[in-house]
Amino acid sequence: MSSVLEHRRDYLRLMRQFTLDNGFFTVTDIQQAAGIPRSTAQDWVYRLLNEGCVLLKEEKRGRNAARYAALSAMPASTCKRIFTTVDGDQVAIYHDCISGACAAFCGYHHALAGGPLYHVERDGTLLKEMAHLGGCEISVGLAPLAAVGVCSVERNEDAIVQTIRCIGGPAYSLSGMMARAEGVLRVEPHHINHVVEGKVWTSARMHVIIGVDDTDTRDGGATFALALALLNHLSGIKGILPISHHVVMLNPDVFRKTAGNSASYIEVAVLPAMVQDLTERARRFVADETFSPDWGIAIRSGFIPLEGLREYGRLVREQVVTRVVAEATAERYKITLVGGNGVIGALGAVALAGLSHEIQLDPAKNDFS
Numbered sequence: 001m002s003s004v005l006e007h008r009r010d011y012l013r014l015m016r017q018f019t020l021d022n023g024f025f026t027v028t029d030i031q032q033a034a035g036i037p038r039s040t041a042q043d044w045v046y047r048l049l050n051e052g053c054v055l056l057k058e059e060k061r062g063r064n065a066a067r068y069a070a071l072s073a074m075p076a077s078t079c080k081r082i083f084t085t086v087d088g089d090q091v092a093i094y095h096d097c098i099s100g101a102c103a104a105f106c107g108y109h110h111a112l113a114g115g116p117l118y119h120v121e122r123d124g125t126l127l128k129e130m131a132h133l134g135g136c137e138i139s140v141g142l143a144p145l146a147a148v149g150v151c152s153v154e155r156n157e158d159a160i161v162q163t164i165r166c167i168g169g170p171a172y173s174l175s176g177m178m179a180r181a182e183g184v185l186r187v188e189p190h191h192i193n194h195v196v197e198g199k200v201w202t203s204a205r206m207h208v209i210i211g212v213d214d215t216d217t218r219d220g221g222a223t224f225a226l227a228l229a230l231l232n233h234l235s236g237i238k239g240i241l242p243i244s245h246h247v248v249m250l251n252p253d254v255f256r257k258t259a260g261n262s263a264s265y266i267e268v269a270v271l272p273a274m275v276q277d278l279t280e281r282a283r284r285f286v287a288d289e290t291f292s293p294d295w296g297i298a299i300r301s302g303f304i305p306l307e308g309l310r311e312y313g314r315l316v317r318e319q320v321v322t323r324v325v326a327e328a329t330a331e332r333y334k335i336t337l338v339g340g341n342g343v344i345g346a347l348g349a350v351a352l353a354g355l356s357h358e359i360q361l362d363p364a365k366n367d368f369s
Helices: 003-022 027-034 038-051 100-113 168-176 223-235 272-289 307-318 323-332 342-351 357-361
Strands: 054-058 067-070 079-087 090-097 117-123 126-132 148-156 159-166 184-192 195-213 240-249 262-270 296-301 336-339
Touching: 003 027, 003 038, 003 067, 027 038, 038 054, 038 067, 079 159, 079 184, 079 195, 079 240, 079 262, 090 100, 090 148, 090 159, 100 117, 100 126, 100 148, 126 148, 148 168, 148 195, 159 168, 168 184, 168 195, 195 223, 195 272, 195 342, 223 240, 223 262, 223 272, 240 342, 240 357, 262 272, 262 342, 272 296, 272 336, 296 342, 307 323, 307 342, 323 336, 323 342, 336 342
Parallel strands: none
Antiparallel strands: 054 067, 079 090, 090 126, 117 126, 148 159, 159 195, 184 195, 195 262, 195 296, 240 262, 296 336
């Protein structure tokens, strides 16, 4: 555990103890109990106040210091990130939770409720739901009904608005937690007897897939590692949210390969105004970090599977594909290629995006239906 996390834990424990004993604490209480400078104590009180772990009970009045109280030990929100990407009339909804169990619960009940969702899947703590724009009536309640479901998914200019209906624990999450998640613009809940229905507003982001290949040599490097580093790099840029990192296997019989002939792709959610800048940042990063002069990247906007592009993915697993074919395919589907002959495999990775891990990792499985 880092020293910052250790300090956070220790100071928050002090604040909770003072709150239990006295009903409040002051900056001076924390300064003296922890034996730290007043400025440090004040910084930590303000930080935890902004995080929602502490609340201001009484403002400073004359010589009376401001009084604070630590909130419950329960997490302020189990929802870390909620964001959406758009491709035509389809929306990908991402809900990143601190608990895989909570993500599984929501995924199960959302799928049970139906509505505009046509696909629900979970990868660890990340819940991914695919929806058509529009809505329909759903029923929520006690078992065997769903406890929570999505009634509608609508576009409002640069925002996506989900209408969620729920009871019980999910209602608590909708009313008190979701608004704290990164990516959420606002939540508008209202109660209808024992049911809570609310609108969750998120930005209508672009879905960008970046394929990466040929960044390693027999002497060093690994394309999967560089792709993951690229995802981490882009995630630190305001306006870009990370989605996923994948490894795909290409034709194992290609003679110019360092090992099993794998490529990688990453997915990010980007504010539309940042797409051009994203392309340049990705190019610069891979060019700087690669071990191989043959590196290549392929960048596609959108997530809807394209039959012709899928066919290129099948081709790059079964044959030795030329750069001319890769460039013609990329031009047809408006995909940007940058770099050397690595663009052939990078485009292959993009072409296989959205398939299951089992298909992506087994080059013999080329039935994509």
